Amino acid sequence: MPTLPLAPDPSAPALDPRPGLSGLAPDELAGWFTERGEPAYRARQVGDAVWGRSATSVDEIRTLPAPLREAIDGAFRFDTVGDTELRLSDGGLTEKGLHRLSDGTLIESVLMHYPARGAMRERHTLCISSQGGCAVGCPFCATGELGFGRDLETAEIVDQVRHAARRLNAAGQRLTNVVFMGMGEPLANYGPVKTALEILTAEWGYAISPRRITVSTVGLAPAVARLIAETGVNLAVSLSASTDVQRDRLMPVNRRYPLAVLLNACRELPLPRRKRITFEYVLLAGENDADADAHRLVRLLHGLRVKLNLIPFNPFPDAGFAPSPRARILRFQAILRAQGIGATIRESRGQDIQAACGQLAAARPAA
Ligand code: SF4
Numbered sequence: 001m002p003t004l005p006l007a008p009d010p011s012a013p014a015l016d017p018r019p020g021l022s023g024l025a026p027d028e029l030a031g032w033f034t035e036r037g038e039p040a041y042r043a044r045q046v047g048d049a050v051w052g053r054s055a056t057s058v059d060e061i062r063t064l065p066a067p068l069r070e071a072i073d074g075a076f077r078f079d080t081v082g083d084t085e086l087r088l089s090d091g092g093l094t095e096k097g098l099h100r101l102s103d104g105t106l107i108e109s110v111l112m113h114y115p116a117r118g119a120m121r122e123r124h125t126l127c128i129s130s131q132g133g134c135a136v137g138c139p140f141c142a143t144g145e146l147g148f149g150r151d152l153e154t155a156e157i158v159d160q161v162r163h164a165a166r167r168l169n170a171a172g173q174r175l176t177n178v179v180f181m182g183m184g185e186p187l188a189n190y191g192p193v194k195t196a197l198e199i200l201t202a203e204w205g206y207a208i209s210p211r212r213i214t215v216s217t218v219g220l221a222p223a224v225a226r227l228i229a230e231t232g233v234n235l236a237v238s239l240s241a242s243t244d245v246q247r248d249r250l251m252p253v254n255r256r257y258p259l260a261v262l263l264n265a266c267r268e269l270p271l272p273r274r275k276r277i278t279f280e281y282v283l284l285a286g287e288n289d290a291d292a293d294a295h296r297l298v299r300l301l302h303g304l305r306v307k308l309n310l311i312p313f314n315p316f317p318d319a320g321f322a323p324s325p326r327a328r329i330l331r332f333q334a335i336l337r338a339q340g341i342g343a344t345i346r347e348s349r350g351q352d353i354q355a356a357c358g359q360l361a362a363a364r365p366a367a
Pocket of ligand 1: 134135136137138141142143144145182183184185218358
């Protein structure tokens with residue numbers, strides 16, 4: 001399917017220089033009002049509209065005088081992902097949002113609804129992007145094939161959450177989980193991602209428990225340690241190979257941080273008790289799904305507190321890989337489980353709208 005280019009083309013507008021409101025901490029906003037001789041409570045009024053009421057424009061903040069609303073509009077972007085197109089799948093249980101940013105960059109987020117089942121409460125999980133495209137270039141991932149556009153700003157990350165939360169609130173529901181597993185490598189855009197995490201977990205922000213947020217990485221070893229030391233979120237590491245030869249081919253980042261370096265860094269993490277690292281493993285037919293791979297994985301992960309998430313490969317045009325047959329996936333899982341590794345198979349969502357893991361390519365039919 002022909003797609004619109006992800007990176008800004010020469011005719012695309014320049015990035016709007018006004019900072020996004022949702023990327024500011026309360027004291028930064030208060031500082032702006034103080035400089036203008038306005039009382040500090042003005043910052044709270046704006047903050048309440050952004051966080052509490054999920055307003056869609058500054059005009060909705062009727063407690064502010066019109067000239068002040070105009071000044072805010074001139075200084076800040078109220079919503080950085082305002083131009084959004086939604087596509088639904090799985091009977092409405094999966095919603096993919098295609099967001100056009102101020103410079104024309106396209107990114108995607110995916111909201112997945114999980115109805116209550118047995119003792120499990122209903123969940124609403126949002127998968128968000130941290131970069132426009134990705135420079136890591138894993139060949140089994142549509143985002144990697146797309147190449148790198150640019151890092152997202154804090155507000156562009158947070159506003160993906162804000163949009164989903166607004167839709168959920170309107171339906172009387174609540175966002176329960178956020179995963180950084182969309183487009184991009186979050187730890188390659190560390191500063192804005194960390195600030196976004198602070199805003200998402202702050203009482204004045206979305207007050208989402210860090211235990212309900214997961215950051216997924218290909219394993220930039222030094223940044224992994226920093227993330228765990230500086231935030232309380234869950235860590236997911238994409239492994240997808242059981243040898244360095246395999247991983248060099250499937251995840252080029254392995255040439256910089258080979259398996260031994262990555263796994264040693266994981267072993268040294270100051271993980272709180274009862275916390276585990278999730279390892280993700282995309283199963284590719286004939287590439288990394290043999291019995292021998294499962295046995296090697298057991299040895300590699302020995303001594304680590306882990307969960308293993310097996311991800312059936314989700315095809316995309318010209319991928320050059322095929323999904324492992326179901327029987328192979330089950331056999332792979334059985335070997336791991338028999339050796340005491342908790343391995344689950346990730347349920348695939350939104351394949352028909354290219355919303356599944358590894359399929360995000362900001363694709364939209366060309367006009
Ligand atoms: S799997 Fe993640 S890190 Fe690899 S190319 Fe895709 S988005 Fe980038």
